[in-house]
Structures are given as structure tokens and as C-alpha cells.
Amino acid sequence: MARKISFINYKGGVGKTSLIVNTAAALAKMGKRVLLFDLDTQSNASIWLLKLDRWNKINATGEGSIYSIFDPGKSHIRDLILKDVVEGKAGEKLLPGLDLVPTSFNLVDLEAEYTGDPKRPAYVVFCEQVAMVEPEYDFILFDCPPNILRASQCGVFTSNEIYVPSNPDALSLIGFTLLVDKLQKFHAISGSFRKASMGAPAQVQGLIFNSIRTGVDIEVPKMRMQLRLNQFRAAKRAAPSSKIFNTQIRDAMVVRRSVALGLPVILVGTEGADTTDSVTNDYRKLATEIAQHEPQF
Ligand SMILES: Nc1ncnc2c1ncn2[C@@H]1O[C@H](COP(=O)(O)OP(=O)(O)OP(=O)(O)O)[C@@H](O)[C@H]1O
Ligand SMILES: [Mg+2]
Numbered sequence: 001m002a003r004k005i006s007f008i009n010y011k012g013g014v015g016k017t018s019l020i021v022n023t024a025a026a027l028a029k030m031g032k033r034v035l036l037f038d039l040d041t042q043s044n045a046s047i048w049l050l051k052l053d054r055w056n057k058i059n060a061t062g063e064g065s066i067y068s069i070f071d072p073g074k075s076h077i078r079d080l081i082l083k084d085v086v087e088g089k090a091g092e093k094l095l096p097g098l099d100l101v102p103t104s105f106n107l108v109d110l111e112a113e114y115t116g117d118p119k120r121p122a123y124v125v126f127c128e129q130v131a132m133v134e135p136e137y138d139f140i141l142f143d144c145p146p147n148i149l150r151a152s153q154c155g156v157f158t159s160n161e162i163y164v165p166s167n168p169d170a171l172s173l174i175g176f177t178l179l180v181d182k183l184q185k186f187h188a189i190s191g192s193f194r195k196a197s198m199g200a201p202a203q204v205q206g207l208i209f210n211s212i213r214t215g216v217d218i219e220v221p222k223m224r225m226q227l228r229l230n231q232f233r234a235a236k237r238a239a240p241s242s243k244i245f246n247t248q249i250r251d252a253m254v255v256r257r258s259v260a261l262g263l264p265v266i267l268v269g270t271e272g273a274d275t276t277d278s279v280t281n282d283y284r285k286l287a288t289e290i291a292q293h294e295p296q297f
Contacts, residue, residue, distance in 0.1 A: 003140070
């Protein structure tokens with residue numbers, strides 16, 4: 001079985017997309033087979049990995065984007081997978097093993113216009129289709145927007161693990177608290193659709209600190225986050241194996257630049273060089289820590 005993981009926090013802009021894209025790239029570089037789903041209408045991960053020209057073609061018609069499994073409903077996730085998605089200027093494959101199911105702006109219609117069959121909510125349709133491609137992957141990752149509306153529900157329902165990207169500030173703590181509250185509510189309403197083959201409902205397995213500036217002491221916000229996590233664990237609202245990850249990702253200009261270049265940080269030449277003291281190494285360490293994490297439920 002693939003490990004199925006959602007990256008989500010109710011706080012926006014904490015680094016969910018940059019963490020998931022760069023961790024996915026690091027996992028692929030380690031030889032893992034990785035499928036990344038972009039479940040955010042903003043399409044940041046898709047635009048990043050496809051670059052604007054390739055993504056524009058999908059956005060123009062919606063064909064090839066994730067929403068097409070719901071409307072017109074004729075596509076299958078298998079047909080939407082862009083294999084070895086990262087390409088160079090001549091179309092050469094730069095990162096074998098990293099596949100993407102892209103989104104386009106029409107995913108917003110899932111939240112309002114889409115009605116579907118009330119007996120088969122969107123997240124059930126989605127989960128069943130993911131199951132069919134699952135044997136081909138070691139990791140299936142879901143980049144979610146900062147809410148648990150329908151698009152996020154697809155990722156949350158299908159995954160078994162949740163990682164919460166956070167900044168060392170009070171708003172991230174509020175975002176985490178709200179997330180755990182909404183997760184419990186969603187699991188309660190979606191529970192009747194769960195089958196044993198889907199595995200355990202997704203619980204928080206980890207908090208990951210991102211964008212940490214050199215010289216800034218984060219011990220106090222980290223301690224507050226740890227206390228909140230302990231409370232949730234004691235109340236069985238977070239997994240027994242949940243923890244704050246040892247690896248934290250530094251704030252680095254190359255992360256912002258890599259978006260404009262349309263490449264994960266590990267492929268951005270010398271700036272992304274994998275020296276021991278680099279953001280690239282942070283992502284590699286994080287990917288290793290996630291790969292070694294043994295989730296309990
Ligand atoms: N480690 C980092 N160093 C420097 N900049 C970063 C880092 N991580 C993220 N950023 C920048 O912070 C901004 C927000 O990051 P990102 O888009 O990954 O957040 P997000 O949580 O996915 O946002 P949203 O809630 O809108 O989906 C981006 O401009 C990104 O390039
Ligand atoms: Mg994002």
C-alpha cells in the first residue's frame with residue numbers, strides 16, 4: 001500500500017505547497033514512486049511544476065484537470081496522471097518518479113455548482129479512483145487549500161496521515177487547532193462511507209516548521225505547539241505517533257525563486273546545491289524523516 005498523506009493547515013500561506021512539492025521531489029530523488037495531487041483551485045503546485053505554458057493549456061479547457069473526474073465525470077484519475085512531470089526546455093525528463101495530477105481554476109466549481117449523487121459524495125468518487133492507481137506508488141501526496149471544503153475533503157478522506165505545515169506564530173497555532181476540530185467533524189459525517197480497505201481515517205501525524213529565519217529563536221512557539229499537540233494526543237484527537245518533526249525548513253530565497261523557475265529546489269543549479277547546510281538538505285532530511293515515520297492510529 002502507498003502511504004497517503006495530506007498537507008493541510010487552516011492557516012493560509014504557511015508553506016503547504018512549497019513543502020509538499022519539495023518533499024515530493026526529494027522522495028522521488030530517493031527512488032520512491034510519488035504521485036502528487038493538486039487539490040487547491042489556486043493551482044500553485046500545478047503552475048509551479050508544469051510552468052505556465054503547459055498549465056495554460058489545461059486551464060483553457062479544463063481537460064486533463066482533476067475536476068474532469070466530477071464534471072463531465074468521464075475522466076478517470078489514471079488518465080490525468082502526468083508521468084515524470086518535471087521537464088526541461090526541450091521536454092527532457094528532469095525528475096523521473098515524480099508524477100502529478102494537476103488542477104485548474106475550474107476546481108472551484110466543486111464547492112458550489114457540482115451536485116453529483118448525494119449517496120456518493122465527491123470524496124468517495126475520488127477515493128475509489130485513487131485506490132485503482134495506488135499499487136503503482138510508494139507515496140501519494142495531497143496539497144490541500146486552507147479549509148476542509150469539498151476539494152480538501154477528497155484528500156483528507158483518501159489519506160491516512162496528515163502533516164501540518166506551520167510557521168512559528170500564534171496564527172499557525174490557531175490554524176492547527178481549527179484544523180483538528182474540523183477534522184473530527186468531517187470524520188464523523190464521512191465515517192459511514194469508510195471501508196476497511198481504505199485504512200484508518202486521517203489523523204495528524206506531524207507538525208512541520210517552515211520558513212525559519214537564521215538567528216530567530218522559535219523555542220517558545222514550538223513549546224506552545226507541543227503543548228497543544230500533547231492535549232490533542234491525550235484526547236485522542238491526534239495520532240499517538242504524532243510529533244513535531246525534528247527537521248525544520250529554513251527561510252531561503254531559492255524557495256521563492258524556484259517557483260518562478262518552475263523547478264523544485266533540488267533542481268535549481270548551484271543555489272539549490274545539496275550541501276549539508278542548505279535548504280535542499282532540509283527538504284532531503286524532511287523526506288527521510290517522513291519516510292522513516294511509522295504512523296500509529
Ligand atoms: N522556506 C521558505 N523560504 C522562503 N520562502 C518560502 C519558504 N516556504 C514558503 N515560502 C514562500 O512563502 C509563500 C507561501 O508559501 P506556499 O504557497 O507554499 O504556502 P501555502 O501554505 O501553500 O499557501 P496557501 O494557503 O495559499 O495554499 C510563497 O511565496 C513561498 O515561495
Ligand atoms: Mg498552497
